[in-house]
Amino acid sequence: MSDYNFAYLDEQTKRMIRRAILKGLAIPGYQVPFASREMPMPYGWGTGGVQVSAATLTPDDTMKVIDQGADDTTNAVSIRKFFEKTAGVATTEETAEASVIQTRHRIPEEPLREDQILVYQVPIPEPLRFLEPSEVETRKMHSLEEYGLMHVKLYEDISRHGAIATSYAYPVKVEGRYVMDPSPIPKFDNPKMEMAAIQLFGAGREQRIYAVPPYTQVVSLDFDDYPFEATKADAACDLCGAEDSYLDEVIMDDAGGRMFVCSDTDYCCSRRKAGFVGAKGTAFEEDAA
Amino acid sequence: MTPLLKVQNIAKFYGGRIGCTDVSFDLYPGEVMGIVGESGSGKSTLLNCLAGHLAPDRGEVLFETRSEGMKDTVTMSEPERRMLSRTDWAFVHQHARDGLRMNVSAGGNVGERLMAVGARHYGDIRDQAIDWLGRVEINESRVDDRPTQFSGGMQQRLQIARNLVTGPRLVFMDEPTGGLDVSVQARLLDLLRGLVREMGLSAIIVTHDLAVVRLLADRLMVMKDGHVVETGLTDQVLDDPQHAYTQLLVSSVLQV
Numbered sequence: 001m002s003d004y005n006f007a008y009l010d011e012q013t014k015r016m017i018r019r020a021i022l023k024g025l026a027i028p029g030y031q032v033p034f035a036s037r038e039m040p041m042p043y044g045w046g047t048g049g050v051q052v053s054a055a056t057l058t059p060d061d062t063m064k065v066i067d068q069g070a071d072d073t074t075n076a077v078s079i080r081k082f083f084e085k086t087a088g089v090a091t092t093e094e095t096a097e098a099s100v101i102q103t104r105h106r107i108p109e110e111p112l113r114e115d116q117i118l119v120y121q122v123p124i125p126e127p128l129r130f131l132e133p134s135e136v137e138t139r140k141m142h143s144l145e146e147y148g149l150m151h152v153k154l155y156e157d158i159s160r161h162g163a164i165a166t167s168y169a170y171p172v173k174v175e176g177r178y179v180m181d182p183s184p185i186p187k188f189d190n191p192k193m194e195m196a197a198i199q200l201f202g203a204g205r206e207q208r209i210y211a212v213p214p215y216t217q218v219v220s221l222d223f224d225d226y227p228f229e230a231t232k233a234d235a236a237c238d239l240c241g242a243e244d245s246y247l248d249e250v251i252m253d254d255a256g257g258r259m260f261v262c263s264d265t266d267y268c269c270s271r272r273k274a275g276f277v278g279a280k281g282t283a284f285e286e287d288a289a
Numbered sequence: 290m291t292p293l294l295k296v297q298n299i300a301k302f303y304g305g306r307i308g309c310t311d312v313s314f315d316l317y318p319g320e321v322m323g324i325v326g327e328s329g330s331g332k333s334t335l336l337n338c339l340a341g342h343l344a345p346d347r348g349e350v351l352f353e354t355r356s357e358g359m360k361d362t363v364t365m366s367e368p369e370r371r372m373l374s375r376t377d378w379a380f381v382h383q384h385a386r387d388g389l390r391m392n393v394s395a396g397g398n399v400g401e402r403l404m405a406v407g408a409r410h411y412g413d414i415r416d417q418a419i420d421w422l423g424r425v426e427i428n429e430s431r432v433d434d435r436p437t438q439f440s441g442g443m444q445q446r447l448q449i450a451r452n453l454v455t456g457p458r459l460v461f462m463d464e465p466t467g468g469l470d471v472s473v474q475a476r477l478l479d480l481l482r483g484l485v486r487e488m489g490l491s492a493i494i495v496t497h498d499l500a501v502v503r504l505l506a507d508r509l510m511v512m513k514d515g516h517v518v519e520t521g522l523t524d525q526v527l528d529d530p531q532h533a534y535t536q537l538l539v540s541s542v543l544q545v
Contacts, residue, residue: 131390144367144368144371146371146405148375148401148402148404148405148406149401149404149405151404151409152390152393152397152400152401152404155396155397155400155404155411155414155415156393156394156397158411159394159396159397159415159432159433160394160433222409223409223410223411224409224410224411225410225411225412226411
């Protein structure tokens, strides 16, 4: 093992965070203040998510970390290694194998199960922040359920762009009560939030934790004549051919060449292993990089 | 006829200093009441107490609510009071920037109150916003422009449209023509007078400009050092002032 206490944080801190998590689960969508600790990484790199994960992990857990859906980007690799070192837990890249999944800005394509926990990294937990700068006022608006302002933002979108142009961090109403920022996930993922797994949200710099319990109603805000649409690039994955997954656009050269690939690397990989091949893909080889 | 607003012995103190004290009056539906006085006379404090922005230290403000009849707005719960202030009440600030969202388009500004009371149909909200912009003489083509691109007079008219869109019954106005040049003031007053008559609004207008109350107000209340020194019909008070301070106030107006 290591010289760290299990999962880096001391036991008192983890208890404090667990109390905030339990309160968050009891009041779906409500932002619970907590005493966020300094973590050995800069704010904005997932300090909130890491603290929630640390308080959630047990030695038997298997952890998966994704960053924009990918297991192999800097943020994901660093956080995975962090917990390998400080908690000694097993890690995996396979969604189905994991019991705790920390995510930055995506929900895995594969549906999650009741025995899984999804931990989101949240930069700005307050959905009303850019409309109302005062925290005192936004708290009052939440407590009195005054959410007309949220629709002003959507109104502005339509009047300026002809459609609701907000494509990520799309505001949702949880269980008919609190309006919540789903963290900057693409709005394509919003409908998936009514899921079997527990969803926990941690914002380190802003010192807030909130949660969505399993099978909780999550409704994306919209207008009667401009209903919510979960959008994605109008293409299929060029590697695995999937038409139902969220796609990243990758610029290939200076001549305008581009390809679309699944943002969820594990999903793409498992499809390729199963023999699916996209327009620009090749058959999967076990030793390929 | 029952009064729309019944104010009884309102007092507000700032520590040992008097903000306003012993103010009582009734306001009837369709009536416009002017409150005049010099700077520091307590007229803005009084208005803020009436509109629920400040909690008075003493007294009652009874408002004839649609559902429950006369109700004290000082002791009612905050959600109820805030609901009133976005449905039956309107507040026009002296500085339009205090009453508008400067980074939201004109249409969004007018639509905010509609959305706050549950409107969820974009087309309807927009139609109503355009209708109201027309009523306050702002061209339909400006509906998607931000208030920062508007002149001072237009901003003030936009603020009025934004406040009146939900069909309030009582409008509080704090120096609505302050800081505007005279020709713009005249147009704004004309507009306000038309809207008040047309919609049968009751209004309380705080101003130091006697010409404004002469044009708009049915009744006048003169304040000095936190006290009401004289009340009466506007023409009566202005033409035959009884209290020494009112006499000074009326005679101080520059004659052109």
